[in-house]
Amino acid sequence: MKQSFAGTAPDNARSEPVYVSGRPSVTRFLLSAGVLLLLTAVCSCSAAAATDEEIEALRGTTLYVYNWGEYISDGSDGTMDVNAEFEKKYGIKVVYDTFDNNEVMYAKLKGGGISYDVVFPSDYMIGRMINEDLLEELDFGNIPNYKYIDERYRGLAYDPENRYSVPYNVGMVGLIYNTKAVTEPPTSWKLMWNSDYAGKIVMFNNPRDAFAIAQSILDIDFNTLEEEEWRAAADLLCHQKQVLQSYVNDEIFDKMESGEAVIGAYYAGDYLLMYENNEDLAFVYPDEGVNVFVDAACVLKGTRNKLAAELYINFLQEPDVALANAEYICYASPNVLVINDEDYEYYQNEILYPDEEHTPKTEIFLRLPDNINTLMNSLWEDVKNYDAGLGGADAEDGGAPQAKSKDVIKSYAGLASVALIGTAAGVGAYVRRRKRERSW
Amino acid sequence: MKNRVFSAKAASAPYVVWSVLFVIAPLVFVAYYAFTGSDGGFTLVNISKFFSAYFDTFIRSLWYGVLSTIICLIIAYPFAYWLAHSGASVQRTCVMLVMLPMWMNFLIRTYAWMNILQDTGIINAALSKLGFDTVHMINTGGAVIFGMVYNFLPYMILPLYSIMTKIDPSMLDAASDLGCSKLQSIIKVVLPQSVPGIVSGITMVFVPSVSTFYISQKLGGGSFDLIGDVIERQFTLSYNYNLGAALSLVLMVLILVSMFFMRRFSDADSDGEVLM
Numbered sequence: 001m002k003q004s005f006a007g008t009a010p011d012n013a014r015s016e017p018v019y020v021s022g023r024p025s026v027t028r029f030l031l032s033a034g035v036l037l038l039l040t041a042v043c044s045c046s047a048a049a050a051t052d053e054e055i056e057a058l059r060g061t062t063l064y065v066y067n068w069g070e071y072i073s074d075g076s077d078g079t080m081d082v083n084a085e086f087e088k089k090y091g092i093k094v095v096y097d098t099f100d101n102n103e104v105m106y107a108k109l110k111g112g113g114i115s116y117d118v119v120f121p122s123d124y125m126i127g128r129m130i131n132e133d134l135l136e137e138l139d140f141g142n143i144p145n146y147k148y149i150d151e152r153y154r155g156l157a158y159d160p161e162n163r164y165s166v167p168y169n170v171g172m173v174g175l176i177y178n179t180k181a182v183t184e185p186p187t188s189w190k191l192m193w194n195s196d197y198a199g200k201i202v203m204f205n206n207p208r209d210a211f212a213i214a215q216s217i218l219d220i221d222f223n224t225l226e227e228e229e230w231r232a233a234a235d236l237l238c239h240q241k242q243v244l245q246s247y248v249n250d251e252i253f254d255k256m257e258s259g260e261a262v263i264g265a266y267y268a269g270d271y272l273l274m275y276e277n278n279e280d281l282a283f284v285y286p287d288e289g290v291n292v293f294v295d296a297a298c299v300l301k302g303t304r305n306k307l308a309a310e311l312y313i314n315f316l317q318e319p320d321v322a323l324a325n326a327e328y329i330c331y332a333s334p335n336v337l338v339i340n341d342e343d344y345e346y347y348q349n350e351i352l353y354p355d356e357e358h359t360p361k362t363e364i365f366l367r368l369p370d371n372i373n374t375l376m377n378s379l380w381e382d383v384k385n386y387d388a389g390l391g392g393a394d395a396e397d398g399g400a401p402q403a404k405s406k407d408v409i410k411s412y413a414g415l416a417s418v419a420l421i422g423t424a425a426g427v428g429a430y431v432r433r434r435k436r437e438r439s440w
Numbered sequence: 441m442k443n444r445v446f447s448a449k450a451a452s453a454p455y456v457v458w459s460v461l462f463v464i465a466p467l468v469f470v471a472y473y474a475f476t477g478s479d480g481g482f483t484l485v486n487i488s489k490f491f492s493a494y495f496d497t498f499i500r501s502l503w504y505g506v507l508s509t510i511i512c513l514i515i516a517y518p519f520a521y522w523l524a525h526s527g528a529s530v531q532r533t534c535v536m537l538v539m540l541p542m543w544m545n546f547l548i549r550t551y552a553w554m555n556i557l558q559d560t561g562i563i564n565a566a567l568s569k570l571g572f573d574t575v576h577m578i579n580t581g582g583a584v585i586f587g588m589v590y591n592f593l594p595y596m597i598l599p600l601y602s603i604m605t606k607i608d609p610s611m612l613d614a615a616s617d618l619g620c621s622k623l624q625s626i627i628k629v630v631l632p633q634s635v636p637g638i639v640s641g642i643t644m645v646f647v648p649s650v651s652t653f654y655i656s657q658k659l660g661g662g663s664f665d666l667i668g669d670v671i672e673r674q675f676t677l678s679y680n681y682n683l684g685a686a687l688s689l690v691l692m693v694l695i696l697v698s699m700f701f702m703r704r705f706s707d708a709d710s711d712g713e714v715l716m
Contacts, residue, residue, distance in 0.1 A: 103677045110679065199559075199576075205662050207677070246579050246661025251554065260560045377678040385497065385665050427635070428704075 049141040050307050059091035063308045066105065066116040068295065069098040071169070073321075073328035080324035086315050092308045100249075101206065109134065109300070116300055117309040123294045124208070126165050127158035127367030135164045136299040142310035145317035153294055153334040157366055165296035166313050167334035169325075171267050171352070172362060173209060173291045176252075180280045181262035189217050189286045191263055193236075198243040202255050202264040205247035207380035208365060209291065210237060213265055216288040223366045227375055234379040241388035256281060267293075268351050269331035283351055289361035294334070470692075473685030486686030494670055494687060501667040504581070505650030508588035512596040512645045513638065515589070520600035520637075521630065524607075535601070538594050547654060550587055554658045557583055579661030587655040588645075595644035603637030604630065639702050647695055667691060 065083075075081025083094040097116070099105040102125040108114065121129060129135050140146055146166055153167040177186060181200065192201050192213065204210040212222050214233035224230065245261050253270070255261040257277045266274075271283045297313040299306060315321060319337040326333040327345045332352040338344055339353060346352050354360075368376065477483040490498065523534050541549060556562050557578040564574040577583050607630060615625035653668030660666075667687065674684030 101676075103679065107675060107679050205657075241663060244661075244663065246663060248662070251551075251658070254555060255558075258555075258558075258560050260558045374678070377673075377680075381665070381670070381673070384662065384669075387664070427638075430632070 049144070050311075054307060055090065055311065058305070058308050058311075060093075061305055061308060062093045062095055063118065063305055063312055064116040065094055065096045065312065066109075066119045067096065067098055068120060069100060071098070071120070071295075071329055072096075073324040079328050080321065082316070082321055082325060085321065086312060089315070090308070090311055092305075092311070094312070115302060115304070117303040117305050118312055119298055119300055120168055120295050121298060122365070123156065123158045123296075124365035124367050126296060126298060129298070130159065130164055131367060134301055136301050136303055136306060137163050138166070138299060138313070139306075139310055142307060143314040143317075145314045148317050148319070148322070148335045148337050150334050150336050150339065156294060156364060158294075158364070159296075165298045166317065167294050167296045168316060169269075169295045169329060169331040170334050171269050171293055171331045172285060172360070173212070173265060173293075174268050174271065174283050174285045174351075176256055176264050176266055176271050176274065176281055176283050178256070178259060178262035178278075178280050179282050180259075185282070186284060187287050189213050189265075189288050191286075192265065193217075193240050193243060194263075195243050197263055199245050200260075200262040201240075201243055202245050202248045202252055202261040203237075203240065204265055205249050207376050209265070210247075210380070210383075211376060212291045212363075212365070214240075216286065216290065219288070222291060222363050223368065225369070225372060227372070230372070230375055230379055234383055237383045238386040238388065241383075241386055244388075247384070253277075267331070269329065272330045272346070272349075272351065285354070285358075285360035287360070289363060292362035292364055294364070470685045470689055473681050474689040475686075477682055478680070486683045487690060489683060490687050490690040494667065497665050497670055498667045498691070500664070501650050504585055504588065504656075504666065505646050508585050508592065508649045509596075509642055509646040511585070511589050512593050513641065516593060516596040516600055516641065517638075520597055520604055521626070523597075523601050524604035535598075538597050542594055546591060550591065550655055550658050553583075553587055553590065554578065557586075557659065578659065579663065581660070581664075583659040584656050584666075587659040588649045588652065591655065592645040592648055595648075596641040599640040599644065600634060600637045603634050607633050642702065643699055647699075650695065651691060 073079045073082050075084060083096055086092065087094055099108065102122050105119065105121065106125060106128070109116070109119070126135070140162075143166060149167055153170055154162055159165045175186060175189065175191060177191065181197065182191070191197070192203065194201075204213070211230070211233050214236040215222055215224070215229075218229070218232055218236060220226075220229045220233060245255075248255060248261075248264070252261070252264050252266050253274055256264055256274050259278070259280075268283065271281065275281050275283075297316060299309045299313070303309055316325065317335055319335070319341075322333055322335040322338045323341060323344060326335070326338045330346070330352075332346075333339060341347060350358065474487060475482055475484070477485065523531055526534070558564070559574060559576060559578065561578070563577070568574050577586075611629050611633075612625050615629045616622075620628060651668045651671075653666060653672045656662075656664070656666045656669055671684050671687050671691075674680045674687070
């Protein structure tokens with residue numbers, strides 16, 4: 001039953017669910033539950049849980065939630081409507097908004113003028129927000145369901161003392177490929193640089209994820225503080241442009257499902273959705289290592305409804321709610337009751353929950369200091385505008401194509417200004433002539 | 441009399457309040473951010489970046505904007521002329537058809553074009569069915585310009601059409617009575633009178649083309665930037681409001697200056713009104 005992970009091409013393995021046996025889940029669960037009980041005991045000493053009267057008093061209040069798009073079970077297709085259930089249980093109205101990525105969320109919060117109670121940043125963004133004092137410490141006495149969070153997702157470096165965040169979803173990035181085009185199961189990120197597939201490869205359109213792939217190949221830490229290492233990764237990304245079709249976000253669904261692209265990198269949970277629409281697609285965690293991410297619920301500083309926010313965060317980890325969310329979102333759940341629920345649609349799914357043997361080398365994103373963040377963003381702009389000479393042949397070394405593109409741009413500029421001035425002069429002369437004619 | 445002035449003022453108050461809140465105030469913010477650094481102190485560094493780090497990007501945007509404007513003008517002018525001289529029902533139908541795509545969201549239309557133009561898209565599927573070689577269209581500069589022309593063409597057609605319907609047909613009769621050929625009467629009668637329409641059409645196509653970012657990301661594959669992409673990234677990714685505002689401000693000023701010169705030409709013909 002156990003086969004190499006890279007070899008799980010759709011036609012043999014994916015037609016029937018592969019349940020990898022022998023996961024030491026029960027013992028580990030008991031062990032972690034024990035640790036948890038201890039932890040929660042410590043927590044609840046410091047702050048007593050809210051009384052029923054206090055909770056009852058929240059009826060009629062409003063809770064503002066800011067989450068990723070398509071990131072909560074919303075009642076469509078007979079699923080649970082989580083927000084409605086919460087409203088029913090506590091009588092607290094949920095105002096729910098969504099964002100596309102961490103940076104947009106951060107920019108909106110920093111911009112001011114809006115206030116949310118609960119937000120769902122990812123790991124490195126949580127670190128940044130803690131650092132900038134944007135998050136409120138949680139009162140875990142009100143979040144007893146924290147005990148269900150898998151110990152692997154506690155005390156992570158972005159929130160080492162577990163004071164600000166409760167993991168909501170976790171996941172890993174992997175390599176998605178079309179088995180019709182890529183017949184040899186790949187094991188390396190280098191496939192994304194392979195000229196045999198030129199024009200059929202799509203890449204992350206965000207710097208952090210794109211750099212991480214290059215860094216994996218170069219064996220560089222994702223959170224490195226060495227400027228030279230960031231430059232080296234940027235160089236590698238520039239070289240990739242010769243074979244790249246485009247930079248994508250969620251367009252990758254269309255591109256991979258239609259066969260327009262045959263190689264891409266994206267999140268494991270999203271691959272499962274793509275596979276539903278195109279069974280030729282396969283997924284692998286490359287040997288060089290992958291990024292593991294944690295999206296966690298946090299409470300913003302200045303919240304006017306902290307207790308309701310904590311009730312909401314707690315509610316999300318209720319076993320049935322967490323299960324509904326995990327099945328709707330398709331990302332891996334950090335909730336051990338969900339992970340070990342045999343009725344869960346993705347129970348022991350080898351992509352979301354690879355066993356120890358098949359778990360790739362992972363690394364989490366952490367907050368980058370401002371100077372490195374600025375460097376990364378400016379290198380990313382260079383990468384995006386690097387002209388790899390898409391003809392392919394004339395892109396021998398790094399310098400020549402860029403010089404060539406400069407010349408092309410310059411001549412374009414010349415042409416453009418001549419065209420503009422010409423048109424302007426023409427129209428001007430014409431109008432003046434007309435005017436003269438008329439005044440006769 | 442006083443009362444009438446007062447009521448006229450009162451009637452315009454909602455719009456005045458609106459524009460102060462949502463036009464003037466944001467502009468003040470843009471200007472403020474453009475001339476300050478992240479520490480809040482006065483600086484010209486961000487402004488100067490427009491002319492150093494991002495000048496090539498700007499020139500590329502300018503070039504794409506000029507090209508798509510010229511293409512729009514070439515397509516729209518004859519069409520608008522023909523339309524203005526067609527029967528009432530044809531006019532109604534065609535104006536409707538021109539506007540119809542605008543009822544659908546601009547982002548969705550552009551996203552749809554991404555699927556139509558791609559190598560496995562509808563056009564290439566049809567081509568290969570018919571036995572032709574497929575043509576690579578998506579993720580090229582051409583696709584971006586095409587997207588601009590497609591999206592902004594109505595803004596060229598409508599002002600041209602509306603100015604041409606106002607041209608007195610008896611003038612064309614007079615021109616032909618005086619011995620003008622059809623072409624001559626178009627050049628000597630229609631063209632001069634339609635200058636205000638041309639100017640406002642150019643304005644309405646060129647300005648959004650030069651500052652677009654969505655079209656270049658979806659149809660250009662994100663492998664080169666237009667100035668709009670750079671500005672967008674400052675707000676959504678780099679969180680550098682100062683640089684984003686500075687780039688926007690310079691772009692705005694450059695566009696305003698070029699508009700000012702355009703207006704000079706059209707103002708020479710004072711009969712026309714500029715549709716904006």
